[in-house]
Amino acid sequence: MTEPTHLADDDLLRRMDSGDEAAFTTLYRRRHPAVYRFALQMSGSPSLAEEVTQEVFMTLLSHRASYDGSKGPLAAYLYGIARRQVWRRLALRRRQLPIPAPEDEDARTPESLIAHSQVERDLVRDEAVRGLRRAILALPARYREAVVLCDLHELTYVDAARVMGCAVGSVRSRLHRARALLSERMASRKSSSSGCLV
Template identity: 55%
Template sequence: MTVFPSPSDDELLRLILAGDESAFVALYRRRQSGIYRFALQMSGSEMIAEDVTQEVFMVLINEAKNYDPSKGSLSAYLYGIARNHVLRALSRDRSFVSIGDSYEEDGEAGHEQLVANDDPLGDLTRNETIVTVRQAVAALPAHYREVVVLCDLHEMSYVEAAQVLNCAVGTVRSRLHRARALLIEKLRARNEPGTASPIVNTARCFA
């Protein structure tokens, strides 16, 4: 039996430029989940995440020829577009997005089926931890939040994250280090309320 290797992103893009719909669908199905999760984790809103995913692939449909492979992978290109749209959406809807919106509430209900239910007490603890960590990430300033989302939640390398964020690798490294320190500080303060620092109680910062 002959196994055909799946075409690379660049090959699919070439076919898309030639008008191949199946190539577009294949690329969309390969990349949409990552883009959607990135937007969801950055914005905390499923609605924004869907809009951003749609916008990203609309850009691909209309301006695919603008992609320059020498500047990074297609995946990084798509994440970069998603990032710009997320930041724009956050800036536009600043007053409407809060930590406790659909991502925390609907998201919990929507993805409940993803959690095994063999150990209810363990699941409860794990769910609490997940919610706590998620809230702490959501409360980070955007430039720290994005490196945590890309490097820790999407397991990108520093180089890939730097391509997405259009910055130096060293910048990604230092921001991640600082972001994790902030997260530890926030999580520790949650566990020990008496030691809460002023940073802990601030709402999401979009600086």
């Protein structure tokens, strides 16, 4: 019998349907990091990301029939559920992530997005990554998801368009605008940091 880890997603789903717990576990371990990271990068909240991850796979369990393999890969389907869950939760929390002011940036950086294990790395680089995260969280949601999906998750424009439910052209334009905003903010942050040092 084939090991579940070697099976494709659709084969794992079929096994899952017949009650194979190992297949479900394999599928979860294979696909959940992307879902979790997407929710975390979109919200900056580990608790929200945890809720979303759980909800996405609960949806897969309870509404198994809603996934149609002919319409796209499972990963895109899971991203789609995660996206809806994130948007819904963000709307429920009514929490607008503020654009951090340069002086209190570090204080506003979500703790979960700070890599504590990177102390030995280049401090400048580490600081830059933290700055990028803050800048991403400060982007308008539509631009933010374009950057998260295309740059951080390295999805193709086509796959991102499928997840976002828009045209490929819209993905391109949102991503272009998002990158411009990020670049602008990162540059201004860099110059203000340089100013401080001086």
